[in-house]
Amino acid sequence: MSYTHFDxxxxxxxxxxxxxxxxxxxxxxxxxxxxxxxSEIRPLRTEAPLTSAGVGVDDIVGVEGKETTTxxxxxxxxxxxxxxxxxxxxxxxxxxxxxxxDELAKGAAGAVVLADTRxxxxxxxxxDYFEQxxxxxxxxxxxxxxxxxxxxxxxxxxxxxxxxxxxxxCDVRRRESxxxxxxxxxxxxxxxxxxxAPAR
Amino acid sequence: MTxxxxxxxxxxxxxxxxxxxxxxxRTREYGETLDLLAVIVGRAPAWEDRRWLxxxxxxxxxxxxxxxxxxxxxxxxxxxxxxxxxxLGDLHYWGLISVRPPQTHVYAHDERILxxxxxxxxxx
Numbered sequence: 001m002s003y004t005h006f007d008x009x010x011x012x013x014x015x016x017x018x019x020x021x022x023x024x025x026x027x028x029x030x031x032x033x034x035x036x037x038x039s040e041i042r043p044l045r046t047e048a049p050l051t052s053a054g055v056g057v058d059d060i061v062g063v064e065g066k067e068t069t070t071x072x073x074x075x076x077x078x079x080x081x082x083x084x085x086x087x088x089x090x091x092x093x094x095x096x097x098x099x100x101x102d103e104l105a106k107g108a109a110g111a112v113v114l115a116d117t118r119x120x121x122x123x124x125x126x127x128d129y130f131e132q133x134x135x136x137x138x139x140x141x142x143x144x145x146x147x148x149x150x151x152x153x154x155x156x157x158x159x160x161x162x163x164x165x166x167x168x169x170c171d172v173r174r175r176e177s178x179x180x181x182x183x184x185x186x187x188x189x190x191x192x193x194x195x196x197a198p199a200r
Numbered sequence: 201m202t203x204x205x206x207x208x209x210x211x212x213x214x215x216x217x218x219x220x221x222x223x224x225x226r227t228r229e230y231g232e233t234l235d236l237l238a239v240i241v242g243r244a245p246a247w248e249d250r251r252w253l254x255x256x257x258x259x260x261x262x263x264x265x266x267x268x269x270x271x272x273x274x275x276x277x278x279x280x281x282x283x284x285x286x287x288l289g290d291l292h293y294w295g296l297i298s299v300r301p302p303q304t305h306v307y308a309h310d311e312r313i314l315x316x317x318x319x320x321x322x323x324x
Contacts, residue, residue: 016267018237019317020304038324042275047282070280075271080320084313087237087271107237107304109314183321190314 017084020107021185023074024091024130025114026122030142031090032074034114034172038179039076039088046073048097071097086182091126101129110136110189112181114172117147120158127161136189138166140181223286231292234285236271237302240264245296256287257296264297 023031035041048071074090089104091097091111105111111130115123123139130137141155150158152167161167166184170177242264245253253261256277263276274284291297307313 016239017307017313018302018304019307020237044271044275045280047280075275082316082320084316086317107302107308109308179321179324186314186318186321190311193309193311193314196309
C-alpha cells in the first residue's frame with residue numbers, strides 16, 4: 001500500500017506521537033491487570049490460526065474447515081496532554097500466538113516481561129525473544145499474595161538476565177506500582193537510546 | 201395496537217453476523233498489511249458514494265475524520281483487526297482515506313519524546 005507523503009522531520013513532533021510498549025509474560029502473570037490498572041483498557045480482537053495446539057481448547061467438531069479463531073488481545077492507551085500517546089499491547093502468552101509477536105514488536109520502544117515467582121520458567125521465552133531482537137526490556141516480578149518472595153538478586157540469577165536489565169518487584173493491581181513498571185521500562189529505553197546516539 | 205417487538209438478542213449473545221461477513225468473506229486486504237499504529241485520515245464521502253458504501257465503511261469513515269490508528273479503529277468498531285484491515289484496504293483503494301506509516305520506530309529511540317513520556321508518567 002502506498003503511503004501518502006509524511007516526513008517526520010518536518011511534521012511537528014507534538015502532533016500524534018505514538019509510543020508502543022509490549023507487555024509480555026506467561027499465562028496468568030498479570031498482563032491484563034497491568035494494562036487495566038494504568039490505562040483505559042479496550043477490547044481488541046484479532047485472528048489466530050487454529051493449530052493442533054488448540055485441540056482440546058478450541059472445540060472444532062463440525063467446523064473442521066475452520067482455520068482461524070478470534071482471540072482477544074490486551075490493548076490499552078494512555079493519552080497524555082502533550083499529544084503523545086502511549087500504547088500498550090499485551091503479547092498473548094500461549095505458544096500458538098507466537099506468530100503475532102513480530103508484528104507487535106515492530107516499532108516498539110520497549111517491553112515489560114511480567115514474571116510470577118511460582119512459574120519463572122514461563123518468562124524465559126519472552127526474555128529470549130526480546131534479547132534476540134535487541135528490544136529494551138525490564139523484568140517486573142508480580143508479587144502475588146500467595147507466591148514466595150525472592151529478592152531481585154535471586155530472581156536475576158534464576159532468569160540469567162544481563163546485569164543491565166532492570167528487575168523490579170511490583171504489584172500490578174496497585175496503580176502506583178504499575179506506573180513504576182512503565183517508568184522503569186521508559187527509563188531503560190531512554191538510557192539505551194542515549195547509548196545508541198552519543199551526546200550531540 | 202400491537203405489542204412492542206421484543207428483542208431476542210442482546211450484546212451478551214455476541215455478534216449476530218459472522219465477522220468476515222462484513223468483509224464479504226475476504227480475509228486479505230488490497231495492498232500491504234496495515235501496521236497496528238498506522239494513522240488513518242478519512243475524507244467525507246460524496247453524497248453519491250454514500251449510496252453504495254457498506255454501513256461498516258461509512259462507520260469507519262465517520263471515525264477517521266480526525267487522524268486515528270488502525271488499532272483504535274478496530275477497538276472502537278469492535279471488529280477483528282483482519283476485518284478492519286480489509287475494509288480500510290477498500291477505502292484506501294477507493295481514495296477515501298490516506299494512510300500515514302507509523303513513526304513508532306523513529307520515536308522509540310527519540311530521547312526527547314521518551315523524556316516527555318517519562319515526565320507524563322510521573323505526573324499520572
